[in-house]
Amino acid sequence: MSANATFSPAGQQKAIRWYPPSYDIRVESIPFPTIQDPDDVIVKVKLAALCGSDLHVYRGHSGIEKDHTCGHEFIGEVIELGSSYGAVSAKGRPALYSNLKVGDKVVSPFTVNCGECHVCRLGYTGRCPEGALFGSPALEGGQAQFIRVPKGGGTLFNLSNPSTWSSGLPQEDRAKALTGFADSSLLLLADILPTGVFAALQALNHPKVAPVITGKPWPLCFSQDVVGLGNEVDFTQEDKLLTIGIVGLGPVGICAAVSILDALSTRQLPYRIVAIDLVESRRDKMKAVYAAVGADGKGNGEFVVCSVEEAKIQVKEWTNGVGCTAVLEIVGHADALALAYDLVRAFGVIVSVGVHGGDLLPLTGRQCYNKNVSLDFGRCPARAMFPLAFDLLVKRQDVFGGVGTEASLIDKIVDFKQAAACYDEFDKNKVGKVIFDPWK
Amino acid sequence: MSANATFSPAGQQKAIRWYPPSYDIRVESIPFPTIQDPDDVIVKVKLAALCGSDLHVYRGHSGIEKDHTCGHEFIGEVIELGSSYGAVSAKGRPALYSNLKVGDKVVSPFTVNCGECHVCRLGYTGRCPEGALFGSPALEGGQAQFIRVPKGGGTLFNLSNPSTWSSGLPQEDRAKALTGFADSSLLLLADILPTGVFAALQALNHPKVAPVITGKPWPLCFSQDVVGLGNEVDFTQEDKLLTIGIVGLGPVGICAAVSILDALSTRQLPYRIVAIDLVESRRDKMKAVYAAVGADGKGNGEFVVCSVEEAKIQVKEWTNGVGCTAVLEIVGHADALALAYDLVRAFGVIVSVGVHGGDLLPLTGRQCYNKNVSLDFGRCPARAMFPLAFDLLVKRQDVFGGVGTEASLIDKIVDFKQAAACYDEFDKNKVGKVIFDPWK
Numbered sequence: 001m002s003a004n005a006t007f008s009p010a011g012q013q014k015a016i017r018w019y020p021p022s023y024d025i026r027v028e029s030i031p032f033p034t035i036q037d038p039d040d041v042i043v044k045v046k047l048a049a050l051c052g053s054d055l056h057v058y059r060g061h062s063g064i065e066k067d068h069t070c071g072h073e074f075i076g077e078v079i080e081l082g083s084s085y086g087a088v089s090a091k092g093r094p095a096l097y098s099n100l101k102v103g104d105k106v107v108s109p110f111t112v113n114c115g116e117c118h119v120c121r122l123g124y125t126g127r128c129p130e131g132a133l134f135g136s137p138a139l140e141g142g143q144a145q146f147i148r149v150p151k152g153g154g155t156l157f158n159l160s161n162p163s164t165w166s167s168g169l170p171q172e173d174r175a176k177a178l179t180g181f182a183d184s185s186l187l188l189l190a191d192i193l194p195t196g197v198f199a200a201l202q203a204l205n206h207p208k209v210a211p212v213i214t215g216k217p218w219p220l221c222f223s224q225d226v227v228g229l230g231n232e233v234d235f236t237q238e239d240k241l242l243t244i245g246i247v248g249l250g251p252v253g254i255c256a257a258v259s260i261l262d263a264l265s266t267r268q269l270p271y272r273i274v275a276i277d278l279v280e281s282r283r284d285k286m287k288a289v290y291a292a293v294g295a296d297g298k299g300n301g302e303f304v305v306c307s308v309e310e311a312k313i314q315v316k317e318w319t320n321g322v323g324c325t326a327v328l329e330i331v332g333h334a335d336a337l338a339l340a341y342d343l344v345r346a347f348g349v350i351v352s353v354g355v356h357g358g359d360l361l362p363l364t365g366r367q368c369y370n371k372n373v374s375l376d377f378g379r380c381p382a383r384a385m386f387p388l389a390f391d392l393l394v395k396r397q398d399v400f401g402g403v404g405t406e407a408s409l410i411d412k413i414v415d416f417k418q419a420a421a422c423y424d425e426f427d428k429n430k431v432g433k434v435i436f437d438p439w440k
Numbered sequence: 441m442s443a444n445a446t447f448s449p450a451g452q453q454k455a456i457r458w459y460p461p462s463y464d465i466r467v468e469s470i471p472f473p474t475i476q477d478p479d480d481v482i483v484k485v486k487l488a489a490l491c492g493s494d495l496h497v498y499r500g501h502s503g504i505e506k507d508h509t510c511g512h513e514f515i516g517e518v519i520e521l522g523s524s525y526g527a528v529s530a531k532g533r534p535a536l537y538s539n540l541k542v543g544d545k546v547v548s549p550f551t552v553n554c555g556e557c558h559v560c561r562l563g564y565t566g567r568c569p570e571g572a573l574f575g576s577p578a579l580e581g582g583q584a585q586f587i588r589v590p591k592g593g594g595t596l597f598n599l600s601n602p603s604t605w606s607s608g609l610p611q612e613d614r615a616k617a618l619t620g621f622a623d624s625s626l627l628l629l630a631d632i633l634p635t636g637v638f639a640a641l642q643a644l645n646h647p648k649v650a651p652v653i654t655g656k657p658w659p660l661c662f663s664q665d666v667v668g669l670g671n672e673v674d675f676t677q678e679d680k681l682l683t684i685g686i687v688g689l690g691p692v693g694i695c696a697a698v699s700i701l702d703a704l705s706t707r708q709l710p711y712r713i714v715a716i717d718l719v720e721s722r723r724d725k726m727k728a729v730y731a732a733v734g735a736d737g738k739g740n741g742e743f744v745v746c747s748v749e750e751a752k753i754q755v756k757e758w759t760n761g762v763g764c765t766a767v768l769e770i771v772g773h774a775d776a777l778a779l780a781y782d783l784v785r786a787f788g789v790i791v792s793v794g795v796h797g798g799d800l801l802p803l804t805g806r807q808c809y810n811k812n813v814s815l816d817f818g819r820c821p822a823r824a825m826f827p828l829a830f831d832l833l834v835k836r837q838d839v840f841g842g843v844g845t846e847a848s849l850i851d852k853i854v855d856f857k858q859a860a861a862c863y864d865e866f867d868k869n870k871v872g873k874v875i876f877d878p879w880k
Contacts, residue, residue, distance in 0.1 A: 118762065119786065121679050122651040123658030127786035127812055201659055207645050208816075211562040218563030218824060219641055239561050322558065334805065346559065346567035347818070356805025365774065365796025365817075372567055372818025376648075377808035378787070384658060 014438060015069040015144035016419040022060025023427075025420040030069065033140065033148035035082045039097075041152030042080035043106060047183050047413070048142040049073035050426055050434045051110075051191055052250050053332075053355050054135065058423055061357070064137055071436075072110035072134040073190035074142025075159075075183050078102050084153065095164050097153035104160040105178075108142070108149055109382030110134055110191045115154020126381035128154075143419070145438040157386045159186060165387045169394055177394045184410055184435055185401050188255070188393060192409070192433075193400070194385035196255025196330075197392060199353045201385075202376045203244065203326040204263055206349040212242050212325055213269060218347070242271040243319055245311065245343045248330035249277035249286040251409050251433045252353065256328050257286065257303075258293060258396055265299025272302045272318050276311045276339075279429055283307070285409075289399050292407035297396055308339060315343050323348060330354055334362040347372045353380060409433050415440035454878060455509040455584035456859045462500025463867075465860040470509065473580070473588035475522045479537075481592030482520035483546060487623050487853070488582040489513035490866055490874045491550075491631055492690050493772075493795050494575065498863055501797070506577040511876075512550035513630035514574070514582025515599075515623050518542050524593065535604050537593035544600040545618075548582070548589055549822030550574055550631045555594020566821035568594075583859070585878040597826045599626060605827045609834055617834045624850055624875055625841050628695070628833060632849070632873075633840070634825035636695025636770075637832060639793045641825075642816045643684065643766040644703055646789040652682050652765055653709060658787070682711040683759055685751065685783045688770035689717035689726040691849050691873045692793065696768050697726065697743075698733060698836055705739025712742045712758050716751045716779070719869055723747075725849075729839050732847035737836055748779060755783050763788055770794055774802040787812045793820060849873050855880035 012029040019026060033042055048071045056062045057070075079102060084090060090097035094115040100106075113120050113128035120128050130151055135141025140148065149155055158164050162174040169177075178186075203209060211218045215235045242264070246257050257275055264271045275290075277283050286305045290298075304314055315324055323345030329336050332354020340350045341363055350373060367373075382389075393400050402408030411432040414422060425431040452469040459466060473482055488511045496502045497510075519542060524530060530537035534555040540546075553560050553568035560568050570591055575581025580588065589595055598604050602614040609617075618626075643649060651658045655675045682704070686697050697715055704711045715730075717723050726745045730738075744754055755764055763785030769776050772794020780790045781803055790813060807813075822829075833840050842848030851872040854862060865871040 118676075118679055118760075121657060121675055122787070123660065124651075124787040124812070202647070205647050207642070207647075211564075217561060218821065219828065220563065235561055236558075239558055332805070332809075337805070347562070347564040347821075352805075352808070354809075356809045358804050358806050360804055361801045361808065364798050364800055365772070365777070365792075366798050368792070368801065368815070368817035369772070369794075369796045369819060372564070372821075374814070374816045375808070376814045377805075378812025379809060381658065381787075388659065 013145040014416055016071065016416060016436065017067055018057055018070050019067045020060065020065050023058065025058070025070070025423045027416045027419055030144070032146045035080060036148065037150060038082040038084040039151050039153060040082040041078055041100070041149045041156060043074070043076040043108070043147050043149055044079045045074050045076040045142055045145055045147055045438050047075050047187050048144070048436050048438065049187055049190065050422060050436070052252070055427055056355060058427060066137040068135065068137050069140040069144050070135045071141035071143030073187060074147060075105070075107045075187045075190065076147070078104045078106055094153045096156060096158060099161060099164060100153065100156065100158055104158050106156040106158055107186055107189045108134070108156055109194070109386070111382070112139065112150050112155050113383050114151045115383070120154060123384040124381050125383040126379040143436055155383060157189065157383065167387055168391050173394065181397070182401065182403070184403050184413060185393065185397070187435065188400055188409065189386060189389055191382060192251045193255045193393060194382040194389040195252045195353050195380040197259045197389045198380040198385050199256040199328045199330060199351050200259035200263055201388070202351045203328055203349055204260070206326065206374060206376070208347050208349050208374050209242070209325055212240060215240055240270065242269060243315065243324045244271060244273045245315065245324040245327035245340065246273065246275045246330065247327060247336045247340055248354070249275055249282040249305070250330065253277070253330040254286055254289050254409060256330055258289065258297070258399055259392055261293060261299065261303070262297050262392055262395065264301065265297055268299060270301055271299070273304070274311045274314050275303070275305045276308055278308065281429065285432060288407040289409070292399050293396065294398050311343065319345065325349070326351065332356050334359055338362040341367065341371070341373065344371065344373060349374045349376070351376045353378070410435055413437050453585040454856055456511065456856060456876065457507055458497055458510050459507045460500070460505050463498065465498070465510070465863045467856045467859050470584070472586045475520060476588065477590060478522040478524040479591050479593060480522040481518055481540070481589045481596060483514070483516040483548070483587050483589055484519045485514050485516040485582055485585055485587055485878050487515050487627050488584070488876050488878065489627055489630065490862060490876070492692070495867055496795060498867060504577055508575065508577050509580040509584050510575045511581035511583030512574040513627060514587060515545070515547045515627045515630065516587070518544045518546055534593045536596060536598060539601060539604060540593065540596065540598055544598050546596040546598055547626055547629045548574070548596055549634070549826070551822070552579065552590050552595050553823050554591045555823070560594060563824040564821050565823040566819040583876055595823065597629065597823065607827055608831050613834065621837070622841065622843070624843050624853060625833065625837070627875065628840055628849065629826060629829055631822060632691045633695045633833060634822040634829040635692045635793050635820040637699045637829050638820040638825050639696040639768045639770060639791050640699035640703055641828070642791045643768055643789055644700070646766065646814060646816070648787050648789050648814050649682070649766055652680060655680055680710065682709060683755065683764045684711060684713045685755065685764040685767035685780065686713065686715045686770065687767060687776045687780050688794070689715055689722040689745070690770065693717070693770040694726055694729050694849060696770055698729065698737070698839055699832055701733060701739065701743070702737050702832055702835060704741065705737055708739060710741055711739070713744070714751045714754050715743070715745045716748055718748065721869065725872060728847040729849070732839050733836065734838050751783065759785065765789070766791065772796050774799055778802040781807065781811070781813065784811065784813060789814045789816070791816045793818070850875055853877050
């Protein structure tokens with residue numbers, strides 16, 4: 001099909017664009033995108049969200065000097081496919097090259113990934129060498145009416161065809177979820193929900209956390225090849241109790257909290273969680289979300305939301321000064337990382353999924369040695385995380401389904417005219433997660 | 441029994457002692473140790489070794505201002521036990537409180553650990569709150585004729601009674617090994633062998649390495665709870681090939697290399713290893729050790745020993761610029777850590793077991809984010825690692841059995857009179873691992 005006929009008579013579309021050096025957001029008419037490569041897909045954007053990491057560019061902290069269309073979180077409908085799709089050459093490539101169709105509803109991870117190189121095969125889709133971040137000078141973003149998705153067969157997640165991915169849920173439940181869920185809920189898959197799940201998953205699967213979970217001492221805990229230590233002393237209840245810190249309660253931090261609660265309740269693991277933020281409104285949101293999570297997603301443990309100083313006292317009291325088993329650092333700031341180090345125990349794990357700046361890490365080599373600390377950094381491989389994130393989305397519609405309620409992650413859905421005002425409010429912490437509807 | 445009778449008529453013993461501010465090693469007569477606590481054990485030292493980390497103190501880089509007896513690697517014989525041993529109260533405590541006997545041959549980890557607190561129960565024995573480093577102002581060291589071992593029932597490893605620990609080896613093979621092995625070989629258990637095994641174990645068990653080993657993409661690789669991603673593309677041979685860097689080829693680096701080779705050959709995993717050092721004599725030692733390792737300890741892979749610049753080219757060529765799956769940093773220096781970062785792939789793992797100084801880590805937050813790097817720091821929990829290290833010692837007597845040969849880790853066994861000269865030679869890289877015999 002010809003894309004031109006369906007876009008707009010003038011071949012123009014509306015887009016939210018950023019201009020250097022900083023704080024300059026404009027809604028403009030720009031040409032609609034066209035297929036540039038056989039692997040490209042053109043998507044009509046239904047909704048696009050504003051993300052905390054957009055603020056790095058907005059504030060001019062990224063050193064970017066080129067104007068571009070903003071946004072890396074979007075959901076939409078396929079309206080045009082490059083010539084790779086359905087071609088004979090699609091055999092042996094990612095499944096979407098064979099079965100993606102015009103009209104399919106798709107959500108995209110925040111970066112492109114080919115899905116078929118060495119890096120993608122290993123599941124490290126966030127670092128595909130073909131990758132580019134949507135909403136950057138390298139690749140126009142999703143806060144527009146239409147968007148070009150390079151390597152669409154590797155990048156996109158086809159919400160109209162749940163047979164294209166595996167899940168812990170029955171196929172029919174997934175299909176029902178896909179027709180019954182609001183687009184604003186499914187849009188959480190683009191970034192914040194998989195990133196939260198990624199943080200939780202890394203913490204709970206780190207070998208240094210394994211003794212607490214398995215009840216077997218290190219190194220016996222994490223390898224079937226490893227033999228017993230002899231003369232070990234039996235574990236007590238204290239030894240089997242996970243103490244977890246979550247630093248930063250923006251939308252990703254809240255997703256991480258819900259994800260970790262889900263994992264702990266599913267596996268019936270006892271826990272104590274301290275969820276920390278400097279900002280009262282974020283703490284209030286976290287409290288409301290926790291209250292909204294059903295009993296099946298909480299399991300059996302303590303969950304405390306508090307400020308930094310309160311958290312230090314709480315962890316000390318809970319653990320006799322030992323510290324947290326793991327700390328999730330969801331801020332992407334040196335102060336948050338330093339706090340995570342303060343809170344974590346010896347042989348503890350810090351998982352950092354935020355976008356960090358160019359300063360040296362705020363830790364000395366001696367500090368790291370002295371605490372035997374482990375640190376896991378980096379960007380969520382969102383495409384690889386989609387199936388897990390989707391299952392959590394389905395299980396926890398009690399918190400991921402709403403808009404504009406006390407317990408919902410999304411504050412409001414607005415039209416493009418409010419773009420500049422929303423960036424400003426978001427920057428000043430006056431609003432939480434905002435979604436743009438390009439057709440409103 | 442009374443210790444006094446067996447020590448020396450004058451109640452004095454010889455010891456190698458360090459004096460501030462730096463480079464001042466003296467052999468002196470000091471009082472022999474006595475039981476100060478019911479959990480203490482007095483050990484007659486048979487051999488004590490000089491370790492690379494002793495140089496931090498020797499050079500005056502540790503800020504230590506108090507003279508003390510040196511050395512944290514020693515093997516010996518129990519000559520006196522505190523009242524806890526064999527007491528009714530020993531029930532429920534670590535097994536050695538019940539079955540350690542005068543005359544037993546023991547090796548000690550380089551730090552004390554009680555074996556029964558929360559930290560020890562989890563297996564993190566190197567960070568026991570009761571812990572202290574032998575050969576420091578807090579605790580007299582093992583380069584002496586006699587030594588007091590606090591919390592001996594938790595700390596010591598009883599080489600005369602192999603029923604006190606588990607092993608992958610049959611009990612009779614272990615017993616045979618214990619009577620047939622030289623003390624100089626068993627002394628490697630005190631620090632360098634478990635530390636090398638610890639480095640190798642952390643690298644091979646990190647979740648980010650799991651896709652390469654299991655052939656399943658992340659996050660499917662490391663949790664049975666996790667479901668498939670759908671549309672994944674089949675792994676190629678390249679995807680299943682581990683590329684590992686080892687930075688620093690002192691004795692611990694060589695132990696790490698032998699340990700990782702053993703793990704890879706046991707599990708029949710294909711690999712490429714680049715072993716790196718600035719110093720030619722260390723590279724030569726590594727080459728000789730590799731040549732001496734039997735075919736059953738090498739498996740099927742490439743093993744290259746080279747300089748820093750050669751390593752960068754080698755890894756680039758092997759991996760098409762992607763980088764190493766994991767890098768072991770065995771130096772404890774910012775330059776080595778920076779090199780490890782350069783060599784490691786995106787979603788790669790750096791394991792650092794060296795003692796680092798007080799400088800900030802030489803990595804920015806952005807570097808860590810951009811490579812999705814994971815870092816595991818810290819001191820080996822040597823006591824917890826002993827059973828694994830012992831099995832490797834038994835399997836690899838071809839390299840861990842000798843003294844003074846081209847392929848042996850130990851260069852020479854000398855008397856105390858040569859202490860000052862040996863510290864000086866070791867400091868200047870003129871000699872490798874030296875062992876002191878206090879009775880020679």
